[in-house]
Amino acid sequence: MTSAPTEKPPSSPPAISVLTLSVPVAMGYVPLGMVFGFLFVQAGAPWWLALVASVWVYAGAAQFMMVPMLAAGLPVASIALATLVVNLRHIFYGLSLLNKLPSQSGARWYLVFALTDETYSVLTTLPPGTRAGQMVTVALLNQGWWVLGTLLGAVIGAQAQMGLVGLDFALAALFAVLAVEQWRSAASSAPLWVAVASYGMALVVMPQQALLVAITLSVLAGLFWPQAAPQEVAP
């Protein structure tokens, strides 16, 4: 799940229809959802389980990541921890939407549930004063594209006999895209180099737990790293 949340100006024309906003998301979600559905079914899941994942979890990168973990039968706790790591960034997304989401509890909590990277970036694009119904419509459309793609991929995956190695590189490519977008919108590249150094150290010290060790090192560095002029996190 992709895109640069901070780059788009909030000054889009007020008449812009929610369908227009959802079309670019569809172009990404349908094919990516297909890759997810395909990989999950090929890994041995029934087709409907792929749908359950996209309706229930609805987090692209985490869903890709869980496929090999489920196929390997890893403990649920490990999968939950990995989900926590992959989706940690969503805490910081929500902070900037605090005052923008509608107060009616149904609409509000669906939008919170559906706050993927793309839906977040579309919501930040909507002009102030957008009705709750329109926000929910665009979020529902976006999830609809993801579920539709998943269904198509799962159905194809259930029929196909694939001997191709390497389709799961889609996950690495997705992380690369997200890292590039974070890099473009970051005030400094320091977090990137800190992450590279942390991972290098972690590989040497504890290769079996490299990701966890590296994240701990990066959090510590983030707490103590001298930082330049603060950026607005919340309006």
Next chain:
Amino acid sequence: MIDTSYALGALAAMAAVTFGLRALPFLAARFLQSSPLVQRLGRFLPLAIMTLLLLHTLVGSARQNPSGPWAELIAVVLVVALQWWRRHALLSILAGTVLYVLLRNRVG
């Protein structure tokens, strides 16, 4: 074959964690907005975590690739360059994945 009840349990845990993270700012708004530590991490962590996830996935792929890490390196350079240049996420992901699949199935 993936066991259904095990997978449903894992999906429920993932759904709970994901929703919890997305809801946290709305539940603990005052604390999160006023804490300078949280603000610091909010500026620092997203790029750091994405970089770590990328490195970790690449290292994982390269370990399963008997002909060395070259396919991973070439494909990821293509993805980063395309994304930097065109900023079209789908194009970058599909091009990188197709190139990687080609490299692994023809060269590897």
